[in-house]
Amino acid sequence: MNTTKCGTGAFSVLMSSYKETEAWKEASAAEDRGFRPTKGNGGRRKAPFYKVMQGMPIAVDAFRYGTIPGVTAYFLTHAHSDHYTNLSANWRSGPIYCSEGTANLIVHMLCVDRQWVCPLPMDVPTLVPDTGGVCVTLIEANHCPGSCLFLFEGPQTVHAGDSAFRSPFVGATRTFRYLHCGDFRASPQHVLHPAIRGKHIDHVYLDTTYLDPKYCFPPxxxxxxxxxxxxxxxxxxxxxxxxxxxxxxxxxxxxxxxxxxxxxxxxxxxxxxxxxxxxxxxxxxxxxxxxxxxxxxxxxxxxxxxxxxxxxxxxxxxxxxxxxxxxxxxxxxxxxxxxxxxxxxxxxxxxxxxxxxxxxxxxxxxxxxxxxxxxxxxxxxxxxxxxxxxxxxxxxxxxxxxxxxxxxxxxxxPYSEHSSFFELTCFALSLDWGRMIATVNVGSEKSRNKMGTWIERWEVERKKRAKGEMVQHRAQNYW
Ligand SMILES: [Zn+2]
Missing domain, CATH: 3.40.50.12650 (Rossmann fold)
Structure with missing residues (x-):
């Protein structure tokens, strides 16, 4: 979570820290373990704000929320169970976009009907149907086979999702750029990818599994x-x-x-x-x-x-x-x-x-x-x-x-296919971003605040560096 309080940068333009705190409270309530579907709650959990791309009818790894209001495109970053919860042969809520490898896996393991599964090519921007002109580029995540990052580029056209937060940019002409990292092991190759290099990323949805300095694995x-x-x-x-x-x-x-x-x-x-x-x-x-x-x-x-x-x-x-x-x-x-x-x-x-x-x-x-x-x-x-x-x-x-x-x-x-704290740090310092949004370990306010403190530190350090300056890397595939 980004808990910037001083109203600087793109973050304060996008969302005040008060609103962000409210959005997280709302997200925590939605994740209530005791949730039981009833008529009163619509029979489904409400999707937290970070599951739906701001101003776009696009949800990522959000199958457990069923049919999300306003969402026309459901993306899956990779075929690990915590990302495809609730996805089954009964899925009817809309097209599922993913890599070819992930498509094969969900059809094989979960018996998802092929008619819903839309495999996309890697590395080339592809227009997503029924999204008001959003293009997506799939980038190898360096996690499990088939895993990818999604770079979404396009206008904000809709208030989709369950969050009470309303983006003021819906209807504006500018192009927004969001990088959803799913689960990934950050590497210099991500920052150097032609779709990312030299571009400003408005939101980074970050795999924060190991956002704690005690997790600095060896390369x-x-x-x-x-x-x-x-x-x-x-x-x-x-x-x-x-x-x-x-x-x-x-x-x-x-x-x-x-x-x-x-x-x-x-x-x-x-x-x-x-x-x-x-x-x-x-x-x-x-x-x-x-x-x-x-x-x-x-x-x-x-x-x-x-x-x-x-x-x-x-x-x-x-x-x-x-x-x-x-x-x-x-x-x-x-x-x-x-x-x-x-x-x-x-x-x-x-x-x-x-x-x-x-x-x-x-x-x-x-x-x-x-x-x-x-x-x-x-x-x-x-x-x-x-x-x-x-x-x-x-x-x-x-x-x-x-x-x-x-x-x-x-x-x-000591092997992990998630980013170590060190890799997250190098990634955050080497990329031009407006806002980092944690997607893992977000269940408690204490954990969110701890992560938010590090995200603020990264922001400060990154701003001290020359534009486009990467953290020096030891090899193409690790810092
Ligand atoms: Zn995973």
């Missing part, structure tokens, strides 16, 4: 390489930096009953293919880690048929080629993230007793990340940038989790 491409390298070393029996942890794990041999030891220490067995790598994933997402590990081990990927069908919805020929139906051919197995985190993993690897000498699990999630001890939790923006850009991540930073044994080592991986 994710480095984390992916680290997982691949670690897996390669383990399979080849090469030295790991964490030999002490392995020694500790060796003392705890609860899993040894199924080891094919033949008198050898399991760590010294170098026969490739004898070690099973298990990666925890959601229904879609984190495929990049899986592919990198499979590539490094030159092995196939196995998962159950339900998951395989979902993976086949994605336009990813490399991934399709890696898949096998034979669990003994695939040296890398995909299991639900919940399995990796529990005793069920033991049961899972037990099934392959006698075929593998040991198993290595990877549990990639941003929530397992904890900031290095002694980190300043209220750092300045420049400290955040300098501190994070000075960091590198290799396989040596990965260590087995406490419950690991010699036969089953599980590695927590």
């Amino acid at each position: 994710q491409p480095q984390v992916i390489s680290a997982c691949a390298e670690l897996a390669r070393r383990i399979v080849r029996g090469e030295t790991l930096h964490d030999s002490e942890d392995i020694a500790k794990a060796r003392q705890n041999r609860t899993m040894d009953s199924w080891l094919v030891t033949s008198g050898k220490s399991p760590e010294k067995d170098t026969k490739p293919g004898k070690i099973l790598v298990v990666v925890g994933t959601y229904s879609i997402g984190k495929e990049r880690i899986v592919k990198a590990i499979a590539r490094a081990l030159q092995t196939k990927v196995y998962c159950d048929s339900r998951k395989a069908a979902i993976l086949r919805c994605q336009a990813d020929p490399e991934l399709h080629d890696l898949l096998t139906k034979d669990p003994l051919e695939g040296g890398v197995h995909l299991v639900p993230l919940g399995v990796i985190a529990s005793d069920r993993l033991k049961d899972y690897v037990e099934r392959f007793k006698g075929h593998y000498i040991k198993a290595v699990g990877f549990r990639p999630t941003g929530w397992t990340f904890s900031a290095p001890t002694g980190s300043d939790m209220v750092p300045s923006v420049s400290t955040i940038i300098a501190r994070t850009q000075g960091r590198t991540f290799t396989h040596a930073h990965l260590s087995p989790m406490r419950n690991s044994t010699a036969a089953l080592q599980v590695y927590g991986v």
Whole structure:
């Protein structure tokens, strides 16, 4: 949330802070957990203001609100359940615009009738029918397969949605530009995209999942390489930096009953293919880690048929080629993230007793990340940038989790397909925007205020920079 109080910039023109506070109160009331549809409330939840693009008949990731008054175009950023809540075979409220990959997924997983699904091309502005002349450009979100950002450009023509707030610009001739980020991992490529570069964005609807300085993950491409390298070393029996942890794990041999030891220490067995790598994933997402590990081990990927069908919805020929139906051919197995985190993993690897000498699990999630001890939790923006850009991540930073044994080592991986706090900061400083609107963790006023304070800081820092000056990036795909 933007809580600017001083009436500066485009923000105060668009909406006074009082009105914004009111809009958030209204949004919180709409999100009431105890909501039950009745005749009195119209049988549906009211859509909060940030779900409907201001002055446009366009809703984004707002299926749980059913038919929203005045909305003629429903957009879906990606096929994660919290974004498509309520979308089903019964959908009749209007056309659903999304990427080709997301279109395949919702038809396959949710049985949405194809007649409502309108896949759009990536990267080219496309006129959206029945929206009074709004063009949309889909931009790769760097989140899960099929995910995209939407850049809407057009006039404000209508008071759509349930919010009591009325935009004073409806009917004005000027073009408004809104960037809806859905879920994304901000990267220099977003700011450099031809549809965005050099343009002023009136509203940014931001994925604020990790808008807190305690979430400054290491650079994710480095984390992916680290997982691949670690897996390669383990399979080849090469030295790991964490030999002490392995020694500790060796003392705890609860899993040894199924080891094919033949008198050898399991760590010294170098026969490739004898070690099973298990990666925890959601229904879609984190495929990049899986592919990198499979590539490094030159092995196939196995998962159950339900998951395989979902993976086949994605336009990813490399991934399709890696898949096998034979669990003994695939040296890398995909299991639900919940399995990796529990005793069920033991049961899972037990099934392959006698075929593998040991198993290595990877549990990639941003929530397992904890900031290095002694980190300043209220750092300045420049400290955040300098501190994070000075960091590198290799396989040596990965260590087995406490419950690991010699036969089953599980590695927590600080990996997320959402922007880290650092990436959000770089993105906000590198882009020309009028107003940032949080879309995640907005349920409590305390959380909104905390995020609003950081958004204000970004605004101050950005204004100190030359127009169009980006935060220096280490590579095209990360800052
Ligand atoms: Zn998501």
